[in-house]
Amino acid sequence: MNWGIEMLYVHNLMKKYGNNETLNILDGVNLEVKEAVWCSIVGPSGTGKSTLLKCIAGLLKPDDGSVRMLNHDIYSMTEEARSNFRRTNIGFIFQDFKLLSHYSVLENVIMPLLYDKDRKWLMEKAKDLLKLVGIPESLHNRLPDSLSGGEKQRVAIARSIIGDPEIILCDEPTGNLDTKNRDRIIELLLNIQKRGTTIICVTHDLEVAEKGDCVYRLNEGLLTKEEMIHL
Numbered sequence: 001m002n003w004g005i006e007m008l009y010v011h012n013l014m015k016k017y018g019n020n021e022t023l024n025i026l027d028g029v030n031l032e033v034k035e036a037v038w039c040s041i042v043g044p045s046g047t048g049k050s051t052l053l054k055c056i057a058g059l060l061k062p063d064d065g066s067v068r069m070l071n072h073d074i075y076s077m078t079e080e081a082r083s084n085f086r087r088t089n090i091g092f093i094f095q096d097f098k099l100l101s102h103y104s105v106l107e108n109v110i111m112p113l114l115y116d117k118d119r120k121w122l123m124e125k126a127k128d129l130l131k132l133v134g135i136p137e138s139l140h141n142r143l144p145d146s147l148s149g150g151e152k153q154r155v156a157i158a159r160s161i162i163g164d165p166e167i168i169l170c171d172e173p174t175g176n177l178d179t180k181n182r183d184r185i186i187e188l189l190l191n192i193q194k195r196g197t198t199i200i201c202v203t204h205d206l207e208v209a210e211k212g213d214c215v216y217r218l219n220e221g222l223l224t225k226e227e228m229i230h231l
């Protein structure tokens with residue numbers, strides 16, 4: 001039994017898109033994740049994995065149910081409080097990176113904390129993080145469009161951890177990467193987890209999923225625990 005501290009508690013989450021739509025993309029999702037655990041979520045494309053992750057992150061209000069993170073009810077907060085909570089506690093790695101195309105690699109990494117911290121201090125921290133994720137200095141002043149998919153992914157990871165978040169939500173963090181880059185990202189996420197960070201990782205890659213301490217499958221709006229997959 002895991003007696004660790006509760007990080008995330010998702011209760012009976014419901015979500016559908018559009019008023020006339022009858023299909024609930026999320027149809028009563030429950031999930032509990034302890035601190036410093038890596039929880040993988042698998043399921044075919046279109047089943048609602050990104051929707052679930054956005055609901056957990058406070059980016060998309062569910063129709064019903066609740067999300068509690070670090071004992072805060074995410075959707076009971078005001079929008080401003082939720083946004084502050086997100087900035088200090090949650091790192092989000094988007095499926096399509098969402099790097100800002102008119103800003104350099106370094107500027108993208110410091111962006112989440114730009115209004116909270118001293119810029120010079122942030123720049124030093126960003127440089128350390130870019131080194132950690134294997135982005136050479138020669139790329140620091142480049143614009144994201146000139147980077148490869150693997151490089152963009154690593155910049156997005158550096159940006160997601162600049163605020164030392166308690167939890168990182170990753171949406172297909174290794175999608176479209178070759179095996180070598182995929183293995184680097186997995187190793188990096190494992191190292192971040194070792195520092196005590198909780199990881200929720202949505203993936204359709206079973207080799208990535210099985211790095212987790214637990215694996216859930218999203219199917220027809222419901223989340224069920226998988227027996228550990230051993231390839």
Ligand SMILES: Nc1ncnc2c1ncn2[C@@H]1O[C@H](COP(=O)(O)OP(=O)(O)O)[C@@H](O)[C@H]1O
Nearest residue numbers: 017018025043044045046047048049050051052
């Ligand atoms: N903003 C939206 N408006 C309407 N339908 C959406 C929206 N976002 C996602 N969907 C639909 O919801 C379903 C689940 O999408 P998504 O959460 O992206 O699934 P996954 O990440 O598992 O591929 C899909 O059928 C998708 O087309």
Ligand SMILES: [Mg+2]
Nearest residue numbers: 049050095171
């Ligand atoms: Mg998705």
